[in-house]
Structures are given as structure tokens and as C-alpha cells.
Amino acid sequence: MSPVLRTVNRILLGLVGLVLLAAGAGLLAAAPPLGGRHAPLLAAQTRREHWQAGGWWWAVAAGLALCVLLALWWLLAQLRRPRLPAVVVDTGDGEFAVLRGRALEEAVAAEAGALAGVARCRVALRGRRGAPSLRLALELEPYAVPADALAALAGPVLGHVRTSTGLAGLPAEARLRVPRHRASRVT
Known part of the structure; x- marks a missing residue:
């Protein structure tokens, strides 16, 4: 909401x-x-x-x-549905293609979920068809460094999305969460 x-x-x-x-x-x-x-x-x-x-x-x-x-x-x-159902992609030959929003969300979630230190990733595509934005929720592993995970997300992952969709700018909001864990005992 x-x-x-x-x-x-x-x-x-x-x-x-x-x-x-x-x-x-x-x-x-x-x-x-x-x-x-x-x-x-x-x-x-x-x-x-x-x-x-x-x-x-x-x-x-x-x-x-x-x-x-x-x-x-x-x-x-x-x-009202808050998610964007599709994104308009310029194919380069003067035509446009329509990319399903769920497919883009799943692709970004799979790539971001494969990053080192990321346990789980949820992605929501927002905005308008011509100007989309991403909202990512990353659940980090207890050993992960948040700055490293954010740098990997901002660099390769969002770079692949911008390249594949042909968008010059793709605003993204990432929320990082580290789950609570018990301290391990050393004996």
C-alpha cells in the first residue's frame, strides 16, 4: 500500500x-x-x-x-494494483516491444538472489510503462556486508536490466534486511 x-x-x-x-x-x-x-x-x-x-x-x-x-x-x-503489468522496450528498429512486468521482476529477483550474501530477493515493478522504477527487498545472510551487496546490485544487476530494456535510467529503491540470528557458541 x-x-x-x-x-x-x-x-x-x-x-x-x-x-x-x-x-x-x-x-x-x-x-x-x-x-x-x-x-x-x-x-x-x-x-x-x-x-x-x-x-x-x-x-x-x-x-x-x-x-x-x-x-x-x-x-x-x-x-488498484500497485504493480506495473508491462514495460515498453525500444527494439532499435523504430518498433517497440512489450515486456511483461512479472517476467522482468522474476529475472531481476533471480539475478539479485544469486549475489553473494543475499538469501532472498523480492522485486516489484512500479511507475509507468515508459518510465518504470524498481523496488527491491533484499534479505541478507548474517555474514553479508550490506555495502558490498548494494554495490553488486547497483552495478551488474541493474546494469543488465538497463541494457536489456534499453532504458537510460531506471530508478531503483532497495531495502536491505538482515534476519535475526542467535550467536554461535564456542566451546
């Missing part, structure tokens, strides 16, 4: 919580003069008078429509 979407989710949950809290507090504060548990908040006559006298019905309808549109936008943002 992207950081922007994560932030929107937190803000949306906070606002919904505040609205529900304010509505509950307002109802609790207005409860004694309402006439008991079984009495309606507004009598039918009062509702009719307010609805007919005021021209505020359009504001309620617009507010509800806005809430529905925002809820649909939020739902679609949750379902």
Missing part, C-alpha cells in the same frame, strides 16, 4: 471516528429534554415544517452525493 493511500486511510478513519463521537456526544447532551427513550428525536410535524420551510434539502443531497463519491474513490484506490 502506498504511503499516500495509507495516510488517506488514517485521516478518513480519524474523521469518521470524530464525527461519530460528536454525534454520540450531541445525542447524549440532548437526551434529557427529548422526552424519554421511546420518543422520536423530531416529531413528524416538526420534520415536515423544517423540510418544507427551509431550502436546505439540496445541501443534504449534495453532501450525501459527495460522501458516496468519496467512498467510491476510496474503494477504487484500495483495489
